[in-house]
Amino acid sequence: MNKIALITVTKKGVEQAKKIEKIYTKAPIDIYTMEKFSDESTFTIKGSFKEQVGEIFSEYKRIIFITAVGIAVRAIAPYIKTKDVDPCVLVIDEGSDFIIPILSGHLGGGNELAQDISQSIGAYPLITTSSDISGKIAVDTLAQKINGKLESLESAKKVTSLIVAGESVSIKVPQNIEDSNPSGVIVVSNREKIEITQIIPKNISIGIGCKKDTPKEKIIEIIETTLKSLNISTKAIRVMGTVDIKKDEVGIIESAKYFNVPLKIISRDEIKKIEDKFETSDFVRKTIGVGAVSAPCSILASTKKGDILIEKFRKDGVTISVYEEETKNG
Structure with a gap:
């Protein structure tokens, strides 16, 4: 709380x-x-x-x-x-x-x-605040309502000023915001200048495992590269999760701080309940007691409603998984 x-x-x-x-x-x-x-x-x-x-x-x-x-x-x-x-x-x-x-x-x-x-x-x-006085919703309030991240404060301010002034402002979202995520938008208008702003839903859960003493710079780089390959903003990261044996791993802790998101520590007992759903490693199981880390952690750290986008990506001793949660309005 x-x-x-x-x-x-x-x-x-x-x-x-x-x-x-x-x-x-x-x-x-x-x-x-x-x-x-x-x-x-x-x-x-x-x-x-x-x-x-x-x-x-x-x-x-x-x-x-x-x-x-x-x-x-x-x-x-x-x-x-x-x-x-x-x-x-x-x-x-x-x-x-x-x-x-x-x-x-x-x-x-x-x-x-x-x-x-x-x-x-x-x-x-x-x-x-003028939008509240006039009984109209501001863009940043809308972002807060859907637990989103404003792509630009400046553009949000400009669009809010149009709302307050009584101008026509459209909200373009998928028909079902819970399962769809547009990569492009077409705006049909005869206006010469149109103010456009973006709200980025914070609905990405990152599961992570790494070799001992992996530097944060390496972890951050791999997360950024992986999300870029999916055309997903790092601002969409809501949470990161890792296994309890890695709770003191400085690189993971500092990476979560870098992205300004909470780090959830997942117990191996929790992972054992769902690890058979994923690709497992006998070496990892022999080492820490469970056969998978990043994929189960990405789901267990999340709302558990959504889809896994990348089950496992390995590079330079770092393994990450990407889980996309449903985005709810309200």
Whole structure:
């Protein structure tokens, strides 16, 4: 579950934070406050406030300040990167009358969180994004709804501006988005200039095995080359999986970090249940106790609804498998 960091710097703020923690039960909340207001149920902000906020900013995907908006803005300013990686940041006043998303309202889910919390605590959500005010969906919100990745933030912004302005914008998807994936699109229009953007579904599960101490650069190169051969973007990778005996393999761990995806560790007991469905190796079975690694891991790390695109690709001591999950709308 996605934890929420709740930051406050006053005694009254701490009281409000504890009330919110008690009322809003949909996600665990970690309360951060100054040492003089801290107790056993809170985390203490020690040293530089801005530095502590920086650590929280990198650790949490959802952050709430019970402070003045100016304090929150100045605290997070040095750490803001881009809307597709920044956490959502909200501000609640000490009376819990208003809740304001100030960062990553769409992609980070800030607007949705504000509306959700407001219903629990009786605050009024102040949503300032133009698409939400006009009751129209933004491209980045659409990407979030289908767990997709925007190919370009700039083109998404341009298309969203057309939506907000009331222009005609078509969404071109396969008739059944769960089993089809277009390689090309034909747009029929008499407009001289058409803004086009792309949402990349994050629906690829990579199963991986490798020789001990294989460098991350080699693993990354093989994954990129393999997906390129399938005409699939690396941005579509949602998860990577490997066998438990490789849980400390630095090259695999660092490769998952490079693609900014979780690494699921699959037990050999789980693999044994399905390994007979794949090509197996007596040498691998004799070495680690199972006859296949990458293919079972690609499926067991996934939603298990989809198709395996590459069962096994070997190169330079690295074996990878590629599994494509169904993409659901909603």
